[in-house]
Amino acid sequence: MNDRRQPASAAGPIPPEARDANLALWNRWTRAHEKSDFYDVQGFKAGATSLLPLELEELGPYVREGTTLLHLQCHFGLDTLSWARRGAEVVGLDFSDEAIALARRLAEETGLSGRAEFVCADLYDADAHLDGRLFDVVFVSWGAIEWLPDLERWAGIVARHLQPGGTFYMAEIHPFAYALEEGPGEQDVQITYRLLPAPDRPDVEPVEGSYADPDADTSGLVSYGWQHSLAEIVGTLVGAGLRLEHLHEFPTSPAPFWSWMIRDEQRWWWLPDGKGGRRRDLPFSYSLRASKPADDGAPGEAAPAGGAGPADEKA
């Protein structure tokens, strides 16, 4: 599974040139991210969680000792291993061989390899690699689905690997934020990019640095990304048989879009309002929880047995 010459996914919807470009990018970014302050690998090794308070608050009550958790597009596994530290039996999947190799090393170094498994595979090949395994929780976070052209297939994978009664949770960058660019004024934004999906028209961009390290060497690298809409995201999950439990929107991002955004003590990045405060009128992220109905058709557990319900239900 660590073969660096992975063939392009034979049946997958990602064009081979897009997949090759994104794989080269994520391998290069992994090297930069391991050393970045943003990911703070030393802090993680010393015991800190990489999960944001939002994720701990909203998904934490569903993850307890022995919960099985599948993390799709896990990067180099810090979040996956942070759930393992809370007692979960985790599987992380990502197509970057360098990220998966680092995740396995970190699992060994932190004594978590007994409860953490990492699979190197394209998202669209997940079924073949997971071999019918079902999980209590499927988890997706921050900057994952923009690399995928076909959300219907993605949602099918999520639903097929959830136990009946299981929980899907994702925390992601808001589609609206991807449509923005810096405006002509000082510290201002304008809508420039598409807001509706176009699976056959990826955004192809030269890469400059990384969200985690603006100075990362990315010379010669290009990214292929796909815009998705909230209706598409929710619609594909519901279409795959999941029941929406919450959808929350936030004016904050877990990473800066522009250097002039402001970071708070909870590691959120805000747009400044130009008057010394923070803008609260534009969505930069969202979180979503959905359940897979139990075999008898009953809704998934609203609150996990033996655990507290989520503290703050907003929608």
Ligand SMILES: C[S@@+](CC[C@H](N)C(=O)[O-])C[C@H]1O[C@@H](n2cnc3c(N)ncnc32)[C@H](O)[C@@H]1O
């Ligand atoms: C921004 S990261 C996910 C963020 C993660 N929550 C974190 O910050 O650690 C996106 C991940 O998607 C992975 N990825 C992109 N395209 C993929 C594909 N086709 N199949 C599997 N993984 C993919 C990349 O390798 C990368 O690790």
